[in-house]
Amino acid sequence: MAGRGGMAGLKQVQRQTGVALWRQIADRIREAISTGAYDETGMVPPETMLALQFGVNRHTVRSALAALAQEGIVRAVQGRGTLIERKERLNFPITRRTRFTAGIGDQAREMRGLLLDEAQEEASAEIARWLGLKPGEQVIRLETLRQADKRPVSRATSWFPAERFAGIGAAYRTGESITKAFADLGLPDYVRATTEVTAAHASAADMADLELTPGAILLIAKAMNTDLEGVPVQYSISRFAADRVQFTIEN
Amino acid sequence: MAGRGGMAGLKQVQRQTGVALWRQIADRIREAISTGAYDETGMVPPETMLALQFGVNRHTVRSALAALAQEGIVRAVQGRGTLIERKERLNFPITRRTRFTAGIGDQAREMRGLLLDEAQEEASAEIARWLGLKPGEQVIRLETLRQADKRPVSRATSWFPAERFAGIGAAYRTGESITKAFADLGLPDYVRATTEVTAAHASAADMADLELTPGAILLIAKAMNTDLEGVPVQYSISRFAADRVQFTIEN
DNA sequence: TTAAAATGTCTATTGATATAGACAACCATA
DNA sequence: TATGGTTGTCTATATCAATAGACATTTTAA
Structure with a gap:
């Protein structure tokens, strides 16, 4: 975990960069929690120690911790310290048989898939290319939100050939899963044919849906699924809250 | 690209969140450039228009553009407008035969791999697990920086079983590639056995090495390679500048 | 019971961020 | 050579971010 020379990571924050110190510190602590750095005590180090570590005033650290408390990640108790509330990171395997719900599996008690919007439209050049259609052919677009234990995990936009999968919106709404919707139809x-993974900052809309704060990171997976004959059946762009998931690619 | 209802993304910035407006705007423009949104003109929209679009003062937009100019992404010309300088994003395929240098292939003219540091140390519990060793066994750690056309692309930390791959640091320094170093030894x-992909904010050290600014995003790939018998030969944690690469997983 | 250690609250001050308005300098083109 | 559209510069003001110090409140453990 240490830096190049072996020196521990002090002064990991920078000034006058447009990102407030308290937010940089909040990000570092959030990550330290998710990597298990404080698992021994189950607590964040004392404010005075964090202030020393990051080279800032104690009040600045308090701002950072207040933000994390707001997110529900920590809880401060006067006289005791700042306790860690959650630390899970869902693992999302990407294989030829990638399915969202089954992939999360037993990592969460309750999985939900909500249909936010449904529309039939003409395929753009890009969508047509992915689905093997001609630009302008009809496609169905689903806007979905997936949750694990009430916690939003990903916001996805999916396109399907309209002719073959008429009614997939209703099927998704009842089954709350793409796999079930396909089965119904x-x-x-x-099978998963290709997946492209990128990362970016969240848009305002995704922030709202995924309950994120500005500066939050998304893992973006652009995926194409085909039937067993290799005919494209779905193209989707899924945006995952980066601090809640990781992808695993097994070859 | 539009949001849920089809409305275009106005007001994509938020106040009082610890991330300065000018930085949020810079991030949005940078992404718009990399997705080709301004390819028709080769220019960013006029400052007054951007100010209107984001709902901020023109001076705030100017701060954002100044930051992008500092990064070399745009260049402002008085009287004409703000020209776009670069927009490439390297594609990095992840397959069973993933190799960094070959994977980038013809997307860059010149690929380099620099050895920043080399050390022999005892395997931590995690490293030992990945390499199939007992904790405490000797491993060699390489800190490398990979560049495409002089531009830093990724910072990697790799571990190798020390006994089997003694001298891999020197081999990497001459060949500037893991593949060549393995061949030498x-x-x-x-083959690539597993890859885990996550995203996070850059640490101060990675910011320096990858020439990033605070708030910048990293794509992090934790990978394990084995020989043809399935024996682990390398475990690595590679941090990629997220706005310069994308991963492609073909199944 | 006491002391140490931790979080909570308050005041005050400085520097960075954002807005507002006005005007200069420059470029392309009619 | 005007003119409209663009970036560049300046001044002024309000708000947010960060530091500094003091002290209260609560918990844990000696």
Whole structure:
């Protein structure tokens, strides 16, 4: 975990960069929590120690901790310290048989898939290319939000050939899963053909849906699924809250 | 690209969040450039228009553009407008035969791999688990920086079983590639076993090495390579500048 | 019971961020 | 050579971010 020379990571914050110190510190602490750095005590180090570590005033650290408390990640108790509330990071395997709900599996008690919006529209050049259609052909677009234990995990936009998958919106709304919706429409099985992974800052809309704060990071997976004959059945752009998931690619 | 209802993304910045407006705006413009939103003109919209779009003062937009100019992404010309300088994003395929240098291939004219540091140390519990060693066994750690056309692309930390790969640091320094270093040490071929992808903010050290500014995003790939018999030969944590690369997983 | 250690609250001050308005300098083109 | 559209510079003001210090309140453990 140490830096190049072996020196521990002091002074990991920078001034006058447009990102407030308290936010930089909040980000570092959030990450330290998620990597298990404070698992021994179950607590964040004392404010005075953090202030010394980051080379800032104690009040600045307090601002950072207040933000984390707001997110529900820590809880401060006067006289005792600042306790860590959650630290899970869902693992999302990406394989030829990638399915969202099954992939999360037993890592969460309750999985939900909400349909936020549904529309039929003409395929853009990019969507047409991915689905093997001609630009302008009809596609169905689903806007979905996936939650694990009430906590929003990803916001996805998916496109399907309209002719073959008419009614997939309703099917998704009842089954709350793409796999089930496909099954309802007579496609019992499908495979993940390609996945592109990038990262970016969250848009305002994604921030709202995923309950994120500005500066938050998204892992973005652009995926194409095909049926067993290799015919494209779905193209989707899924935005995951980066501090809540990791992808695993097994070859 | 539009949001849920189809409304375009106005007011994509938020106040009082610890991230300065000018930085949020810089991030949005940087992303718009990398997705090709301004390719028709080759220029960013006029400052007054951007100010209107984001709902901020023109001076705030100017701060954002100044930051992008500092990064070399745009160049302002008085009287004409603000020209876009670069927009490339390297594609990095992740397959069973993933290799960094070959993967980038013809996307860059010149690939370099620099050895920043080398050390022999005892394997931590995590490293030992990945490499199939007992905790405390000797491993060699390499700190490397990979560049494409002089531009830093990734900072990696790799661990190798010390006994089998003694001298890999020197081999990497001459060949500037893990593949070549393995070949030098009598391992002509190897395969990518698992890859875990996450995203996070850059640490101060990574910011310096990758020439990033605070708030910048990293794509982090934790990978394990094995020889053809399935014996682990390398575990690495590579940090990529997220706005310069994307990963592609083909199944 | 006491003391140490931790978080909570308050006041005051300085520097960075954002807004507002006005005008200069420069470029392309009619 | 005007003119409209663009970036560059300056002044002024309000708000947010960060530091500094003092002291209260609560918990834990000696």
